[in-house]
Amino acid sequence: MPSREDVHYFGAGPAPLPTAVLEEASKVLLNYNDSGIGITEISHRSADANAILAHTQSGLRQLLDIPESDGPDGYQILFLQGGGSGEFSAVVYHMVSIWVARKAKELGGDEDKLREEVKKMKLDYLVTGSWSLKASQEAARLAGAEHVNIVTDSRKHRDGKFGTIASPDTYTPTADTDATALTYYCDNETVDGVEFQAAPDGANLVADMSSNFLSRPVDVRKHAAIFGGAQKNIGTTGITIAIVSNRILPPHTPMADAGLLRKLGLPVGPVVLDWPTIAKNNSLYNTLPIFDVWIAGQVMQKLLDASTGSPRIATQQSESDRKAATLYAELDGSDAYHVVPDNSVRSRMNLCFRVRGGDAEAEKAFLKGAESRGLLGLKGHRSVGGIRCSNYNAVPVSAVEKLAKYMKEFAEGKI
Amino acid sequence: MPSREDVHYFGAGPAPLPTAVLEEASKVLLNYNDSGIGITEISHRSADANAILAHTQSGLRQLLDIPESDGPDGYQILFLQGGGSGEFSAVVYHMVSIWVARKAKELGGDEDKLREEVKKMKLDYLVTGSWSLKASQEAARLAGAEHVNIVTDSRKHRDGKFGTIASPDTYTPTADTDATALTYYCDNETVDGVEFQAAPDGANLVADMSSNFLSRPVDVRKHAAIFGGAQKNIGTTGITIAIVSNRILPPHTPMADAGLLRKLGLPVGPVVLDWPTIAKNNSLYNTLPIFDVWIAGQVMQKLLDASTGSPRIATQQSESDRKAATLYAELDGSDAYHVVPDNSVRSRMNLCFRVRGGDAEAEKAFLKGAESRGLLGLKGHRSVGGIRCSNYNAVPVSAVEKLAKYMKEFAEGKI
Numbered sequence: 001m002p003s004r005e006d007v008h009y010f011g012a013g014p015a016p017l018p019t020a021v022l023e024e025a026s027k028v029l030l031n032y033n034d035s036g037i038g039i040t041e042i043s044h045r046s047a048d049a050n051a052i053l054a055h056t057q058s059g060l061r062q063l064l065d066i067p068e069s070d071g072p073d074g075y076q077i078l079f080l081q082g083g084g085s086g087e088f089s090a091v092v093y094h095m096v097s098i099w100v101a102r103k104a105k106e107l108g109g110d111e112d113k114l115r116e117e118v119k120k121m122k123l124d125y126l127v128t129g130s131w132s133l134k135a136s137q138e139a140a141r142l143a144g145a146e147h148v149n150i151v152t153d154s155r156k157h158r159d160g161k162f163g164t165i166a167s168p169d170t171y172t173p174t175a176d177t178d179a180t181a182l183t184y185y186c187d188n189e190t191v192d193g194v195e196f197q198a199a200p201d202g203a204n205l206v207a208d209m210s211s212n213f214l215s216r217p218v219d220v221r222k223h224a225a226i227f228g229g230a231q232k233n234i235g236t237t238g239i240t241i242a243i244v245s246n247r248i249l250p251p252h253t254p255m256a257d258a259g260l261l262r263k264l265g266l267p268v269g270p271v272v273l274d275w276p277t278i279a280k281n282n283s284l285y286n287t288l289p290i291f292d293v294w295i296a297g298q299v300m301q302k303l304l305d306a307s308t309g310s311p312r313i314a315t316q317q318s319e320s321d322r323k324a325a326t327l328y329a330e331l332d333g334s335d336a337y338h339v340v341p342d343n344s345v346r347s348r349m350n351l352c353f354r355v356r357g358g359d360a361e362a363e364k365a366f367l368k369g370a371e372s373r374g375l376l377g378l379k380g381h382r383s384v385g386g387i388r389c390s391n392y393n394a395v396p397v398s399a400v401e402k403l404a405k406y407m408k409e410f411a412e413g414k415i
Numbered sequence: 416m417p418s419r420e421d422v423h424y425f426g427a428g429p430a431p432l433p434t435a436v437l438e439e440a441s442k443v444l445l446n447y448n449d450s451g452i453g454i455t456e457i458s459h460r461s462a463d464a465n466a467i468l469a470h471t472q473s474g475l476r477q478l479l480d481i482p483e484s485d486g487p488d489g490y491q492i493l494f495l496q497g498g499g500s501g502e503f504s505a506v507v508y509h510m511v512s513i514w515v516a517r518k519a520k521e522l523g524g525d526e527d528k529l530r531e532e533v534k535k536m537k538l539d540y541l542v543t544g545s546w547s548l549k550a551s552q553e554a555a556r557l558a559g560a561e562h563v564n565i566v567t568d569s570r571k572h573r574d575g576k577f578g579t580i581a582s583p584d585t586y587t588p589t590a591d592t593d594a595t596a597l598t599y600y601c602d603n604e605t606v607d608g609v610e611f612q613a614a615p616d617g618a619n620l621v622a623d624m625s626s627n628f629l630s631r632p633v634d635v636r637k638h639a640a641i642f643g644g645a646q647k648n649i650g651t652t653g654i655t656i657a658i659v660s661n662r663i664l665p666p667h668t669p670m671a672d673a674g675l676l677r678k679l680g681l682p683v684g685p686v687v688l689d690w691p692t693i694a695k696n697n698s699l700y701n702t703l704p705i706f707d708v709w710i711a712g713q714v715m716q717k718l719l720d721a722s723t724g725s726p727r728i729a730t731q732q733s734e735s736d737r738k739a740a741t742l743y744a745e746l747d748g749s750d751a752y753h754v755v756p757d758n759s760v761r762s763r764m765n766l767c768f769r770v771r772g773g774d775a776e777a778e779k780a781f782l783k784g785a786e787s788r789g790l791l792g793l794k795g796h797r798s799v800g801g802i803r804c805s806n807y808n809a810v811p812v813s814a815v816e817k818l819a820k821y822m823k824e825f826a827e828g829k830i
Contacts, residue, residue, distance in 0.1 A: 007451030036422030089685030270504030
């Protein structure tokens with residue numbers, strides 16, 4: 001019957017959380033802030049809940065240097081439900097709506113002309129792994145495949161499999177940036193173990209950062225929106241964070257009304273995924289899981305407290321880089337392993353590798369040996385097989401060192 | 416600094432949870448099932464998570480006598496995110512989609528005829544309070560106001576305010592039931608304190624039971640679907656439960672494809688709210704907050720363990736009825752109070768009343784006196800004012816008795 005100290009968990013998400021945060025969580029579940037009421041029981045409209053919300057927003061703002069302003073240069077921090085997959089859809093509903101509204105305004109309400117213009121509208125997707133592929137498929141389902149332009153498909157550069165990010169000079173973005181409702185990319189692909197080294201270029205840039213949020217600085221100002229499910233680097237499953245530029249929110253941009261969108265054969269999204277509604281209500285349009293927001297706030301406070309550099313996230317970045325380097329050094333140092341994705345785009349968060357050329361028995365033995373040492377959650381995603389080690393923020397250095405040591409011993413046949 | 420024992424919380428949701436469940440929750444947060452990993456950290460695809468899911472589904476099935484079968488008479492139990500408000504939209508996307516698919520099939524693909532038929536499609540809404548009003552507004556936004564038929568609007572029967580449910584012989588359902596994509600009602604209205612005494616009639620009946628779930632038996636078989644956010648009688652904010660008839664799910668009914676819906680000017684919903692997708696993946700299409708599912712399962716287990724009657728929910732029903740009767744007796748027994756909604760439709764879950772004719776000072780004094788006795792969360796909804804006492808399942812009899820005693824003393828001027 002292992003304790004938390006006996007186990008090191010490398011699952012791809014939900015991910016481990018700092019034990020200190022969970023210990024505090026177990027107390028506030030029963031009694032929050034000496035109110036006699038537990039944190040899951042308090043009203044989402046209470047002063048306590050509002051303070052939790054403000055604390056978490058403030059933590060994220062400091063860590064990622066998110067501009068605070070009511071003007072067009074500011075960004076809103078929204079909390080939603082539905083995970084990254086929910087935002088795959090939210091992104092399409094919203095970016096299409098503001099594109100249509102802008103065009104309608106330009107054309108002074110001429111609906112025939114608008115209908116012609118809409119035919120040219122494009123949603124640009126960089127498909128570099130399983131999650132961006134899924135997002136592009138949802139866009140095609142919601143808006144119609146004729147509106148989706150695949151800027152790059154990594155599989156075409158690598159024998160039909162993900163594991164690379166092609167050079168930008170091979171990209172095929174929509175030539176007319178005025179027709180580009182969004183440019184979408186997934187910053188880190190958990191299934192395939194590839195990570196962008198820097199944000200790509202593109203009109204109305206939107207990023208999925210679910211799996212590498214808070215692991216390095218982000219050029220927020222380059223993006224129209226950034227989103228991510230909380231259950232990897234940030235907290236618990238249940239909330240999704242969206243950082244949305246005021247430029248793409250009312251009153252700085254008009255929204256198309258639902259009737260017009262339907263008339264144009266374009267989709268209308270549910271109110272709970274509607275960014276302007278969520279922004280206007282400071283994420284309290286409907287009941288928000290405040291416990292999950294609190295957990296995220298505690299995790300962020302821990303990062304801030306540990307922060308010694310500028311930008312504030314630099315300390316965590318160093319640790320993430322160092323942990324990944326330790327593991328990759330072990331994998332590169334032995335013929336027993338090979339890392340699946342290309343060297344230049346290896347993820348610091350999800351390390352995907354094969355054991356002895358992908359030999360099924362060897363990989364089983366690797367997993368079994370790991371398990372007997374309390375090193376868990378290392379099986380690769382069912383769609384790609386092999387081994388995957390997720391190196392999220394709350395995986396301690398000691399866990400990584402123990403895994404590296406095990407890798408070495410296994411490679412040397414000592415297991 | 417009050418402890419849980421010093422405080423009785425009557426908020427409208429999130430609601431109190433049994434202390435025993437929260438005590439157990441505080442342990443599993445750190446180490447679930449002696450795995451060394453906390454419950455928010457385990458994979459939603461792990462054996463432990465699957466067992467939690469099955470346990471909660473089984474509890475609900477037993478409590479509400481939900482038919483289990485792969486055939487058209489069976490019902491699926493789905494867990495989603497986005498709360499009741501998310502389901503306001505999910506209901507419309509889904510019921511419109513299957514209505515269109517059925518019509519398209521009947522018309523053998525004649526799109527012009529289908530376009531004509533769609534003009535007749537109606538979504539029937541019983542508007543008996545703030546939440547069913549909101550749901551009907553979301554339907555009008557998504558599908559177009561021309562498709563929404565208000566079967567009853569309680570305000571027309573009561574000087575423009577909610578607080579009654581008119582007699583069914585005043586209802587104006589769509590005459591052609593073949594044109595009725597759904598009939599929607601909210602079983603209990605938290606803001607206005609009214610509750611249906613029995614499920615109304617209607618084609619393709621859908622019920623919002625967010626605020627009285629698991630407080631009495633439900634005629635599940637009468638419904639196409641029943642849904643509810645978990646944060647009142649069931650558990651924590653973060654999951655929404657939908658009980659969906661196989662009759663309205665593939666393979667028993669066809670679904671319209673997204674392209675056809677767009678062409679007809681009808682809305683296409685996000686994949687995370689798509690009932691068939693969630694059903695097909697046993698609620699694990701994307702990451703599900705397993706902790707919230709576990710909490711709900713523990714609450715249900717507690718109800719089952721306490722159950723002495725048949726149906727299994729009868730014990731809880733007796734307790735809910737008795738607690739409500741205790742409070743209403745106090746309110747009816749004194750001129751100091753008057754209950755806002757009509758006698759015949761008073762909610763057992765949310766008791767809305769005024770003090771001394773709605774005198775602002777008297778109501779403030781009532782709330783202040785209550786607070787000093789640890790009786791919290793009694794302020795009425797901001798849109799209606801007055802006092803609201805929510806009598807959810809986890810509000811203990813002792814809390815109700817203490818509140819009743821306070822009501823008596825206040826009425827007698829002893830405060």
